[in-house]
Each structure stands twice: as C-alpha cells, then as structure tokens.
Amino acid sequence: MKPATYDSCQVCATLWELFTRDGYHVHIELPYLDGPPDEFCPGHDSFLQYMRKTLPGYVDNKLHFWKARPGEPVSLLPHPTIWFAICEPPEESQLPCYGRILDPDWIDVELIKGWMKDCITFHGDTCANPIGVPPVSPQWLIDTQEACIVPGKGIPDYVALSYRWGASNGLWGERGSLEIEALRKPGALAEAQIAQIIPPTMADALKLVEAIGERYLWVDAICIDQNDEAHLNQQFEIMGAIYASAKLTIVATDGDATSGIKGLKGISASRDLQQDIIPLFEHFKIVRTLACDFRNIPVSAGNSRKIEEDEHFLRYSEQGAEYFRRGWTHQEFHLSKRRLIFYRGQIFWMCTCVNWYEDWIQETTDCPKFQYRRGIGLQDSLLLKGIPILGNLSAVLADYNSREHSYPEDALPGIMGLLSILSRTFEGGFLCGLPESCFDAALMWRAGEHSTPTRRRMTLKKNSTALASLLPSWSWVGWHTPGLHMAEGENFRVTPFEACKTVPITQWFTHESPHSDSKRPIESTWFRFRKNMEISPASLPPGWVHRKERKRDGLPPNTVCSDVANKIGYDPRHIYCLEESLDYEFVSPTIFIHDGPLDAKDIVKTFELDL
Incomplete structure (x- = not known):
C-alpha cells in the first residue's frame, strides 16, 4: 500500500520507489530537500531531520542514493557509512532482504541456532571443509556440560573461540602451578x-556453546599449556587446522578477553x-544498518579524506575494532569455515556460501555471497587450490604483517598454522616465513610504500621459545611492514607489467642454530616446476586453447604479452588462453569457471603437473 503522500509529494514517491524496488545499480536523486519549514512533508520530514542531525551541513540541496545489488540496503552517496533498509515492506515489493528492529538489550540466541541449522541443511559439503584441510583434533577440549577439559581425540564437532x-593471561599466567590434570576433574572449571x-x-563463550546446543569448546588460553x-x-603448528576443523568459530571482536560477550540474556550484561x-x-x-567490511556494505567506498575523519565513520566502521589489527587473529578469522561474529553489539554470520546479519531479515536460500573485503579471502584464494602464486601469497602476508603483536617475536608463531596449510601448495614448506620451493625469489621481498615506516622486530620476552625467537633480518618476519611485496612479476599469467623471471645462482643452506655444524640444503623446486609448465601437455583441459589457436572475431595474438614472454624466457608456443576469456594469457593451463571478470575466486581446479 503506497503512502498517502505518494501522489502529492515527489520526494515521498521517489523514496517509496527507492526502498521498495529491487534491482541492480539503482541510482536516485532526491530533489531539493532543503526548503522552508512550511514546505516540509509529514511523509518524509522525520527522515530529513535525521539526515540533518546525523550529517550537519551535508544536506544542502540534493541527496543521492544508490543500490548496487538486489537485496542490498540503500546507500547515501558518496558517504560510505550511511545505509538504510526498510522494515516490514509491503508484499508487492518482493524484497529478498529488509531491515530488522533489534532488541536493544539482548541477542536472539534462536537466530544463531537457525543460522547454524540452515547452513548445515542447505550448504552441506560446501561449508563442511571449504579449505580442504584434513581434520585435526586439538589435544584438549572443554566439555561445557562437565565443566572440565577432556582429550580432543575422537571428538569431531567442537566450537572454537577467536x-x-x-591484558589477560588466561589461566596459566596467574596460576603458574596450575596443571592440566587439575582441569580434567569434572566440575573443575x-x-x-x-x-x-x-x-x-x-x-561467556562456555555458556553460549551450551545455549546453541553444542558441547565442546576450544580456547587457546585454557586448552594449551602455556608452560x-x-x-x-x-x-602452534596445527592451530590453523584447529580453526579450520571447528564446526563454528565464535569471533569476539568487541574489546578483549576481559570485556565479555555482551547481550546474551542469562549469561552476560546487556549490550545496550x-x-x-x-x-x-x-x-x-x-533502520540504519551497521556498515562493516565483512558484510555487503563496503566502508571503503568513496575517497574523501573528510569522510575518513568523520566521527560517524569511526562509529560505524572497523576502525574501532582492535581485533582486526592484531596478528594472532588473522589466521583464526580467515581459516574458520563458519564464523559467528560479535561486532559493535550485533551478530553476523559468515560461511562459504552466504553472509547473514542480525539487522537484516534475509531469505535463507537466496542470499548473495559477498567476499570479505579486508585483505584477501583465503577460502577463495588460488593458494588453497594448489596454485603457488607469489602475488597472492604476498597479499596474505602483507595483511598479516601490517598487524601488531604484543610481543614482536610472536610474528612467526602467529601465522605458523596458516603456513602449515599453505605448505601443501609450496613444496617443502616455509623457512622463517619464506617458501623453500622458491626461496631465491622470496628472498627478494620488499616493504610497501606507505607513510608508516618499516621497523625491526626485536625480542621482548625474557624466556622466549625457540620458535618465537626466530626474527631473522633476511625474512619479513624480522620486520613490521605496512605493505609487503614478494618477487613481483613471478606469475603464471603473462602480463605486460612487472613481469620477471628469477634465475638461481647459488645453493642456500639452513642450520638448526647459528652455531650448528650440520646444515641442510634448501631445495628450490620452483624453477623445475616452472620449467615443467613450459612443456606442452599432450591434451589440454576443457575450455583451454593454445594462444596461437585462439579465435575471436579475427582477434590477433597479444603482441605486447608475447614480447614480454620472450624477454623473460617463456616459450610463446606454450602460452594458453581460456576460450571464454581470450584476452588473458597464461603459462599454465588452469581450469576456471567464469561469472563475470576473471578473478582468483573463480578457480576450481588446477591442471596437475608431474613434479
């Protein structure tokens, strides 16, 4: 039912169409809202007053609104943090998503249980093990029913906490004499x-696990004996796999261990x-929806420095979440297959298939998947598909290495779990954060060009573990850098920019310690792998053609890319193209599925080469 002011007020008519109409790239301009008080319309007056109060001086003549995709809220342009969704729209609107008015005090735990059930029911194997990591069992788990720790072996379903x-030390820092055996007694916790x-x-996490119908919880500060x-x-080495194997990860971004998880009725304080x-x-x-990087609302939209300094940007964006600036949380967040995120007093769900939000009511089976915008989405990365792309590895490590650690020497332990998983892509694993398979090329890493200076990491702990003391100057782990680039141009795609080809000139060795007599040669298999790529396979995977055979309205071969390929030593006879995207040239035939522009997330399989 249209509002009474629909026919008499152009602004009301425009707002009605904006909030009830679905579609791609809807851009609407509201005409001249800044008029005399006696010209205000009761249909949209409250909205205008809110805009003036929220953004003083912003509403001068016209307001521009934008809806980029079906199901997304309405955005005020060019401001990146002002988004609205209509609540309980009329049936004729057929919107897949609309706003939800939230309880200011308590989170609906039934909503969490519903998200979990829907993910398991509708997404099945897609969300069961998206990274393809062999499941692991933590050595210890917390049995929330028995209030004690139990051996994790044989328990496949557990929840992890990130x-x-x-300032918290868990149990071990304040009770140095506490032993694992003391926690195994039923009721000990x-x-x-x-x-x-x-x-x-x-x-709070212990009680939340019970409230959503689960039993076992893994928390590093309790389940790992820090002594x-x-x-x-x-x-440390299997921590990435621990998070990847967890049925669900509770991500507590608000505050730290001493803050609690607010808004759980009967468990914690009100979220206010x-x-x-x-x-x-x-x-x-x-309702104004909460803008953050892990939902379909890009807070990075717009380039205005004024917007970035605006108090509203700080209020509604990730800028206030220290969680996303800490090193240890990087692999925990990215490797988890299902995430229940507590952020700014609200809850969010992220899995491989969809993102769900507390302040939106969404169709369970028809929600657009949106890639997490902060850093690189590891679950969709070429690296986890077996393709050793150094550019992708640089993006992952740059996001991690720009974060902070309370103890700088934790830089390597904090990402060991992820590097262990990536070792299946980079043969031979990693040595102090550098892939051994392409050690020569990886040694040429450099810091990014940022205003924040690169600084040397130095050990602060008096009694560091052997693993935590590895901060060599020749590896990125020895330096805190806001940006990181590793062997730029060493790529499988032939591009006219920054292409290079590293040639080994020496044999590298590694020692167990600086004073060790024994040494082990570092096996750089990258060059053998790359050489094998230049050998034409007997048959190409479906959808691939040799570059010289591509046909597209008489389109000639890319002479620029051919010149680059010749200069860096690639045989033009062994360059390949996808039939669906002939503008891209590769030195390895890899199977892609396309939905728009070629992107890392589209890869599903790689052509297996005999190493």
Whole structure:
C-alpha cells in the first residue's frame, strides 16, 4: 500500500520507489530537500531531520542514493557509512532482504541456532571443509556440560573461540602451578578458585556453546599449556587446522578477553545497543544498518579524506575494532569455515556460501555471497587450490604483517598454522616465513610504500621459545611492514607489467642454530616446476586453447604479452588462453569457471603437473 503522500509529494514517491524496488545499480536523486519549514512533508520530514542531525551541513540541496545489488540496503552517496533498509515492506515489493528492529538489550540466541541449522541443511559439503584441510583434533577440549577439559581425540564437532587476549593471561599466567590434570576433574572449571580467574569472554563463550546446543569448546588460553614448550609449539603448528576443523568459530571482536560477550540474556550484561530507527510515511520505519567490511556494505567506498575523519565513520566502521589489527587473529578469522561474529553489539554470520546479519531479515536460500573485503579471502584464494602464486601469497602476508603483536617475536608463531596449510601448495614448506620451493625469489621481498615506516622486530620476552625467537633480518618476519611485496612479476599469467623471471645462482643452506655444524640444503623446486609448465601437455583441459589457436572475431595474438614472454624466457608456443576469456594469457593451463571478470575466486581446479 503506497503512502498517502505518494501522489502529492515527489520526494515521498521517489523514496517509496527507492526502498521498495529491487534491482541492480539503482541510482536516485532526491530533489531539493532543503526548503522552508512550511514546505516540509509529514511523509518524509522525520527522515530529513535525521539526515540533518546525523550529517550537519551535508544536506544542502540534493541527496543521492544508490543500490548496487538486489537485496542490498540503500546507500547515501558518496558517504560510505550511511545505509538504510526498510522494515516490514509491503508484499508487492518482493524484497529478498529488509531491515530488522533489534532488541536493544539482548541477542536472539534462536537466530544463531537457525543460522547454524540452515547452513548445515542447505550448504552441506560446501561449508563442511571449504579449505580442504584434513581434520585435526586439538589435544584438549572443554566439555561445557562437565565443566572440565577432556582429550580432543575422537571428538569431531567442537566450537572454537577467536578473541584478543588483551591484558589477560588466561589461566596459566596467574596460576603458574596450575596443571592440566587439575582441569580434567569434572566440575573443575566451575570451582570458585578456578572460575574466578577465567576471563569474562571465555566464561561467556562456555555458556553460549551450551545455549546453541553444542558441547565442546576450544580456547587457546585454557586448552594449551602455556608452560609446556613442546606442547605449545606443536599446537602452534596445527592451530590453523584447529580453526579450520571447528564446526563454528565464535569471533569476539568487541574489546578483549576481559570485556565479555555482551547481550546474551542469562549469561552476560546487556549490550545496550543504540539502533537508529527512523519513521517513514505513515506506517513504515527504516533502520540504519551497521556498515562493516565483512558484510555487503563496503566502508571503503568513496575517497574523501573528510569522510575518513568523520566521527560517524569511526562509529560505524572497523576502525574501532582492535581485533582486526592484531596478528594472532588473522589466521583464526580467515581459516574458520563458519564464523559467528560479535561486532559493535550485533551478530553476523559468515560461511562459504552466504553472509547473514542480525539487522537484516534475509531469505535463507537466496542470499548473495559477498567476499570479505579486508585483505584477501583465503577460502577463495588460488593458494588453497594448489596454485603457488607469489602475488597472492604476498597479499596474505602483507595483511598479516601490517598487524601488531604484543610481543614482536610472536610474528612467526602467529601465522605458523596458516603456513602449515599453505605448505601443501609450496613444496617443502616455509623457512622463517619464506617458501623453500622458491626461496631465491622470496628472498627478494620488499616493504610497501606507505607513510608508516618499516621497523625491526626485536625480542621482548625474557624466556622466549625457540620458535618465537626466530626474527631473522633476511625474512619479513624480522620486520613490521605496512605493505609487503614478494618477487613481483613471478606469475603464471603473462602480463605486460612487472613481469620477471628469477634465475638461481647459488645453493642456500639452513642450520638448526647459528652455531650448528650440520646444515641442510634448501631445495628450490620452483624453477623445475616452472620449467615443467613450459612443456606442452599432450591434451589440454576443457575450455583451454593454445594462444596461437585462439579465435575471436579475427582477434590477433597479444603482441605486447608475447614480447614480454620472450624477454623473460617463456616459450610463446606454450602460452594458453581460456576460450571464454581470450584476452588473458597464461603459462599454465588452469581450469576456471567464469561469472563475470576473471578473478582468483573463480578457480576450481588446477591442471596437475608431474613434479
């Protein structure tokens, strides 16, 4: 039912079409809202007052709104943090998503349970193991029903917690004499002397796991004995697989371990949420949706420095979430297959198939998947498909290496889990963060060009583990850099820019310690792998053609790319193209599925080469 002011007010008519119409690239300009008070319309007056209060001086003559994709909220241009969604739209609108008015105090736990059920029911194997990591069992898990720790072997379904330690030391720092055996006794974690030293975020997570119908929880500060170096290093190495194997990861971005997970009725304190709800027309309301990088709202839109400094940008964007600036949380977040994110008092769901948001009501089976915008999406990366692209590795490491550690020497342990997983792509694994298979090329890493200076990492702990003390000057782990580039141009795609080809001139060796007499040669297999790529296979995978055979309205071969290929030593006879995208040339036939421009996320399989 259209509002009463639809026929008499052009602004109301335009707003109605904007909020109830679905489609791609809807761009609407509202005409001259800044008029005399007696010309204000009761249909949209509250909306205009909100805009003037929210952005003083911004509403001068015209407002420009944008809807980029079906199901997305309405965006004010060019401001990247002002987004609205209509609540309870009329049936004729057929919107797949619309706004939800939230309880200011409590999160609906049933919504979380519904998300979990829908993911398992509708997404099946797609979300079961998207990274393809062989499942691992943590050495210890918390049995939330028995309030104690139990051996993790044989327990496939468990929840993991990702959070910031902050000033907390978990159980081990404050009770140095505490032993694992003391926590194995049923009810141990509920005993007063232990319960009082469990940080609030961990305590809330224990109860939340039970509330959503799960039983086992993995928390590093409780399930890893921080005083056992051998156990600690072993768990560091499989930590990436621990998060990848977890049925669900609770991501607590608000505060740190001492802050708790607010908004869980009967478990924690009220979240005290302030949601902007604006009346529109006679019977409708719109809500301002929370803008953040892990939903279909790009806070990076627009280039205005004024916007970046605006208090509203700080209020509604990731700028205030310290979680995303800490090193340890990088692999925890990216490798988790299902994430329940607590951010700014609201909850979000991210899995391989969809993103769901508390302040949106969405169709369960028809929601657009949106790639997390911060850094590179590892689950969609070529690296996890077996393609050793150094450019992609640089992007992952740059995102990680720009983050902070309380102890700089944790730079290597903090990413060991992820590097262990990437070792299946880079033969021979990693040596202090550099892939051994292309060690010569990787040694040529450089820092990015940023205003923030690169600084040397130095050991701060008095009693560091052997793993944590590895901060060599020849590796990026020895330096904190806001940007990182590794052997730029060493690529499988033939491009006219920054193409290069590294040639080995020496044999590198590694020692167990600086004073060790024994040494091990570093096997750089990259060059043999690249050489094999230049050998024409007997038959090409479906969808691939030799560059010289491509046919597209008489399109000639790319002479620029051919010249580049000749200069860096690639045999033009062994350059390949995709029939669906003949403008791209590769030195390895790789199978892609296309949906728009060629992108890393489209790869599904690689042509297997005999190494």
